[in-house]
Amino acid sequence: MKFIYIVALGSGLALTQLHAQSQSIPLSYQEYLRKVSTHNLGYASEKLNVSAAQADLVASRVFNDPELSMGYFNNQNKSLKMGEGYSIGVSQTLTLGKRGAAIGLARSQSELAQIQLADFFRNLQADATISYLEAVKQQSLYGVKLNAYKNLQQLASSDSIRYRLGKIMEVDATQSKLESGILYNELLQAGTELKSAYSSLAVMMGTFSADTLYQPDTDFKIGNREFILADLMDRAVTTRADLIAALKNTAVAHQTVRVAKRENIPDIGLSLEVGRNARVRNEEAPAPPFTGITAGVTIPLKFSALNRGAVNAAKLREQQASLQYDQMRLQVQTEVLKAYHQYQSLSGQVRHYENGMLQQAKQVLNGKIYSYNRGEVSLLEVLNAQRTFDEVQTQYIETVFNCHVSLVELERSAGIWDLR
Secondary structure, three states, X not given: OHHHHHHHHHHHHHHHHHHHOOEEEEEOHHHHHHHHHHHOHHHHXXXXXXXXXXXXXXXXXXXXXXXXXXXXXXXXXXXXXXXXXXXXXXXXXXXXXXXXXXXXXXXXXXXXXXXXXXXXXXXXXXXXXXXXXXXXXXHHHHHHHHHHHHHHHXXXXXXXXXXXXXXXXXXHHXXXXXXXXXXXXXXXXXXXXXXXXXXXXXXXXXXXXXXXXXXXXXXXXXXXXXXXXXXXXXHHHHHOHHHHHHHHHHHHXXXXXXXXXXXXXXOEEEEEEEEEEOOEOOOOOOEOOEEEEEEEEEOOOOHHHHOOHHHHXXXXXXXXXXXXXXXXXXXXXXHXXXXXXXXXXXXXXXXXXXXXXHHHHHHHHHHHHHHHHOOOOOHHHHHHHHHHHHHHXXXXXXXXXXXXXXXXXXXXHHOOOOOO
């Protein structure tokens, strides 16, 4: 009896600590996804890539700066009276087609960054949903352990009284106490895993608090979905963000080829200079003051354009991007096919559990406990029935979780999202 009191007191303290040491805040799925999309640190970091790409696009529109030159000359004006003067000039370099190519490349890279951000969010909401489902699963598993522990604790208490009355042997009372203690340890472990699942939700939401845990709605359910495989295939190849990003990457590669070709176009230099010459007072060659204007064009001899290495490398990368898109398209179709069959299989397993297995296991357990209290069956049969019932419940919870995860993966692979 002392052992029973100690175990009962310990279980009460453990269950109290599980909910009292940390404040549990109920969290609906919709509110959870809103917090993830607003506060997830990884998503916030990816948004900066879009801002940086847009800044690069703005920078690509800049023109080359003109150059201003000033000069002064003195033809021994003091000794030979040959005069002095000054000049002011402006020059500008014209890059024919290079600025337009750079703008086109920057625009494609900016669009690619936005698509990659959409793909990051597609994976983020799927991963966040799986974390939420994991927390729901751990809540259910904790409930199974708690109910099993309460059953055996009640059985151990009853056996202790029956032993004192001489209705059962001491070994049976000891066995029930031992089984109750084993389940208590399993209950503590389940509580630890439950808290860990709660903490994962906080990471997804970009928050941390040592004394606050977010607890999912216990009645969270995802209804069954009916899909047509052909429609999923078509939807995936047209709307999946990573596949669209791969296609946009081919456009970026094409723009890179365009930039490489434009680099071989010579830059044209234009210049205009105004010079003022003072009067020449030399007796042998006098000259009046005058103003001179000089205009010039500079055309470099682009022998480096004979080297086609950069252009050829860009063309090869363009071909590589096209092949990568084709490979990803094939991979996407395969992912959808696998996810579809996995979801169909797990949906059938869930229906099999719900069509009688859970109820049958519960009926067997209740019957064994009733017969044991009447002295008709042994304690071992009750314990076996309890383990079977716990295993069926656990397997059912795991199967439902896997079924929900397979649905998330199917929608992720198909590029759709309608989970509510």
